[in-house]
Amino acid sequence: MSNIGSCYIHIPFCKKICSYCDFCKIFYNEKQISFYLDSLAKEIDDNYQGEVLDTLYIGGGTPSSLSLDDTKKLFSILTKLNLKKDSEVTIEANFDSITKEKIDSYVKFGINRISFGLESTQQWLLKIMNRDLDLDYVKEIVSYCKKVGISNINIDLMYGFQNETLEELEEDINFILTLDVSHISTYSLILEEHTKLFIDKEKSVSEDLDYAMYQFICSKLKDYDHYEISNFAKDKKYSRHNLCYWKNNKYYGFGLGASGYIDNIRYSNTRSISHYLKAKRRVFEEVIDNKALIEYEMILNLRTKFGIIKEEFKKKYGKSFFNFYNIEKLLSKGYLVEDKKSIYIPEKFWYLSNEIMVELLESECNG
Ligand code: SF4
Structure with a gap:
C-alpha cells in the first residue's frame, strides 16, 4: 500500500455555468448523474488500495446541485474509503442549490468542512458572473451549518472585474466578516480562453488596481492567519486537503477531469463525459523524476x-x-x-x- 493520505472526488454538474469558469463542468442532467455515479464507483473500485485517508475533498462543478437521493447515493459509494475519526472531509456547495436537508445528510455522512462559492455580494457583478445569490439565505445557511456542528466553513471571494471598485470589494469583505467563518479563499479574476467572459472581450482591472485590491484584502483580513498566497484561516483551521497539494504529497483524484498524484505519476482524467462513462479515463500522465519532484516540492511549498x-x-x-x-x-x-x-x-x-x-x-x- 502506498503512502496516499488524500482523495479528491469531482462532481462536475452545475445548474448554471458561470461566465468566468474554466473548471471541468457540465450542465446538470439528472439521468446522467446516476450513470456518472456508477462510473465513479467503478473508478474507485479499480484504483483505491484501502489507504486510511487524512483528507477527502468533494469538489466540482457543484456537488450541492445533486438531489438529496443522488447525494445519498454518492455517500454510499464513498463509504468504501477509509476515513479516520478526525479526517478532514470537505464538500463544495453553492448557495443557490444547498438546502438544510442536504446539510443534514452531509453531517450524517461525516462532512466536517463546507466550502461555499459566494464570490461577490454586488448584484451587477453577480449578473456578469451569471450567478444567483440571496444574502439573507447565505446568513441563514451559514448559521445552520454551525448549528448542526459544521463550524469549519470556507467562503470563496472573487475580485478584479473591470469597473469593480475598492469600495465594492470592501462591502464584499465586510459581509463575509459578518459570517464569522473559519476560512476565506480569494481569487483574482483570470480571463481564461473559451470562457464567456473571454469571448465577450470583458476585461479585468489594471495590474495596479489588482495589486491594490490584493493588499486591501490582506489588510481587511488582518485577524485571519494569511497562510497561503490567497488563503486565510482562523484558529489554525487551514485547509488540510490543500496543504496536501502544497506539501507535494500524494493523492487520489477520481471523477471527470480530476487530477491525482500516485506512484510518482501526476495524472489527469478526461473531460469528456462520454469517454468517462465508458471508463476511458486518463488522458495525461507525467512521470515525475527526481529533478521534477524537487521543482514541484519547492514551487508548492513556497506558496505557504x-x-x-x-x-x-x-x-x-x-x-x-x-x-x-x-x-x-x-x-x-x-x-x-x-x-x-x-x-x-x-x-x-x-x-x-x-x-x-x-x-x-x-x-x-x-x-
Ligand atoms: S459553479 Fe463552479 S464549476 Fe460550476 S460553472 Fe460556476 S464556477 Fe464553474
Whole structure:
C-alpha cells in the first residue's frame, strides 16, 4: 500500500455555468448523474488500495446541485474509503442549490468542512458572473451549518472585474466578516480562453488596481492567519486537503477531469463525459523524476508561510536544499528568508511569487 493520505472526488454538474469558469463542468442532467455515479464507483473500485485517508475533498462543478437521493447515493459509494475519526472531509456547495436537508445528510455522512462559492455580494457583478445569490439565505445557511456542528466553513471571494471598485470589494469583505467563518479563499479574476467572459472581450482591472485590491484584502483580513498566497484561516483551521497539494504529497483524484498524484505519476482524467462513462479515463500522465519532484516540492511549498522545511527536505532527498539551489541573491534581496527551520517567501513579496519562483528555478545547481 502506498503512502496516499488524500482523495479528491469531482462532481462536475452545475445548474448554471458561470461566465468566468474554466473548471471541468457540465450542465446538470439528472439521468446522467446516476450513470456518472456508477462510473465513479467503478473508478474507485479499480484504483483505491484501502489507504486510511487524512483528507477527502468533494469538489466540482457543484456537488450541492445533486438531489438529496443522488447525494445519498454518492455517500454510499464513498463509504468504501477509509476515513479516520478526525479526517478532514470537505464538500463544495453553492448557495443557490444547498438546502438544510442536504446539510443534514452531509453531517450524517461525516462532512466536517463546507466550502461555499459566494464570490461577490454586488448584484451587477453577480449578473456578469451569471450567478444567483440571496444574502439573507447565505446568513441563514451559514448559521445552520454551525448549528448542526459544521463550524469549519470556507467562503470563496472573487475580485478584479473591470469597473469593480475598492469600495465594492470592501462591502464584499465586510459581509463575509459578518459570517464569522473559519476560512476565506480569494481569487483574482483570470480571463481564461473559451470562457464567456473571454469571448465577450470583458476585461479585468489594471495590474495596479489588482495589486491594490490584493493588499486591501490582506489588510481587511488582518485577524485571519494569511497562510497561503490567497488563503486565510482562523484558529489554525487551514485547509488540510490543500496543504496536501502544497506539501507535494500524494493523492487520489477520481471523477471527470480530476487530477491525482500516485506512484510518482501526476495524472489527469478526461473531460469528456462520454469517454468517462465508458471508463476511458486518463488522458495525461507525467512521470515525475527526481529533478521534477524537487521543482514541484519547492514551487508548492513556497506558496505557504511554512515554506520549505529544511529537515524534511533533507530527509526526503538525502541532501540539503542548498545542494540543489543557490539562493544567495534571492536571500540578499529579501525575496527569500532563511530561519532555523525553514526557507520561505515573506508575505510582503507573495504578490511577486511567480517571478521569485522563476528566479529560483534559474538558480539551480547540479545537486
Ligand atoms: S459553479 Fe463552479 S464549476 Fe460550476 S460553472 Fe460556476 S464556477 Fe464553474
